[in-house]
Amino acid sequence: MSWVTIDQGKCTTCGICVLRCPRCFSLKDEKVSVQADEKCCIVCGHCVSLCPADAITHHRMDMNNFEPVGTPVQFPPDAFMHFIRERRSHRQFKKKEVAKSTIQQLIEAARFAPTGSNVQSVEIIVLENGDRKKRLSDLTIDFFVEMGANAAETLKTLPAGPASPARLQLEKLLRYRDNMLQARSVGYDPIFHHAPVVLMFHSLLETSTPKDNCVIASTTVGLFARTLGLECTYIGLLEIAARSYPPLAEAIGLPEGHQIQSVLIVGYPKLKYLRLVDRNPIRVRWE
Ligand SMILES: Cc1cc2nc3c(=O)[nH]c(=O)nc-3n(C[C@H](O)[C@H](O)[C@H](O)COP(=O)(O)O)c2cc1C
Structure with a gap:
């Protein structure tokens, strides 16, 4: 058939x-x-x-x-480029709830993002509950505290001399640990930055392009969110910890075989960026 x-x-x-x-x-x-x-x-x-x-x-x-496409939407290229360049990672948010219907709109945007072989494997956990956010943030910090302790031990074994990439990486882990502990000690959440909404994008690992599917979905959401007055930041720290730290993975509670592949914090921004920012030119090889 x-x-x-x-x-x-x-x-x-x-x-x-x-x-x-x-x-x-x-x-x-x-x-x-x-x-x-x-x-x-x-x-x-x-x-x-x-x-x-x-x-x-x-x-x-x-x-x-399968609604008719109708008249295709036309964005003036300059305006669209400006929209891309205007996007910033926001970590300070107004104490304003994001309505459920608005979150539904964000989820709808993710639904239409492309996936490898059209597997449509992306699933989303919407985290709004303050206690849950605190728990997952705390566990993420715990993971980096452990990583920091391991890094401190490894650093002792490295020979003195010019800073190697390995040494720099270990020193970075120490800084992460110290910054996170310092933030937590004063009641600041250094993982979710007190955002009203956290979106965790996860996928079955054994499928086509799980990481790409989730990142494309979160990026689509992040750009669409801007049209609703919302701003976002990717939170790779949680993603790394969720992958490597069983207590956090357990607390998140994913379906069997799934892994968190992208995380966004979302909220109404408190700060207004007044200038576009500089970025390195992309290194390109033309063939
Ligand atoms: C994959 C990825 C992971 C990131 N993880 C974090 C994170 O865990 N915490 C955070 O505060 N920012 C995180 N960021 C935000 C970057 O720091 C930010 O995108 C970068 O500094 C550039 O600033 P812009 O987004 O305003 O252009 C992440 C960004 C990307 C793309």
Whole structure:
């Protein structure tokens, strides 16, 4: 049984579906045939979206969700570039709740981000509860305290001499530990920065491109959030700790085989950046 069928009464044999997806569609004797199943179809919906005759039905997809594209949105390139350059990592937030409906909008943006082989593996944990945030933040700090202790021991064994990359890395871990402990001692959360919302993007590891799927989803959310007046920061610290520190992984409680792959803090920004910032030119090799 094919997952996709063609209404032959509507099909004009234009061949667009065959051009786009020769794995599932074929044109023979002026008739288009389709055999779409797990061997060839990744349920991307491109065949339905492209068919000018509305002749294709995908039985694994909700056909009500194929609204017409209509007039494509046009962003003036300068404005869009400005929007990209204006984005900043924000770590100071207003004490203003983010409405549930707004968070739902962010989740909806993640839904439409692309995934490798269209696996749609991204899942999100929305963290709003203050006690939960404190618990996960504390465990992340605990992890870096342990890492700092290990680094201090290793540093003692390194020969004196010019600073090696290994030494610099260990010294960085010590600074992380000290800064985090100092922040925590004065009631500051150095992991989530008291953001009202934390979004943890996770995926089954044994699937296509789990990390990319989550990072693309979080990046899509981060940019879309800006249109709602929200700002974000990626929190790699939690991601690293969640991967390496069983007490934190246990406290988060992911489905079997999943791993946190990207984390965003989200809130209404307290600070307003007045200038775009400088960045190094990208090193490019033209071929
Ligand atoms: C993958 C990734 C992980 C990051 N992790 C953290 C983090 O754990 N904590 C934090 O405060 N900022 C984190 N950042 C924010 C960076 O420090 C920030 O993007 C960088 O300094 C550039 O500033 P900008 O985002 O305003 O351009 C992270 C950024 C990225 C891309």
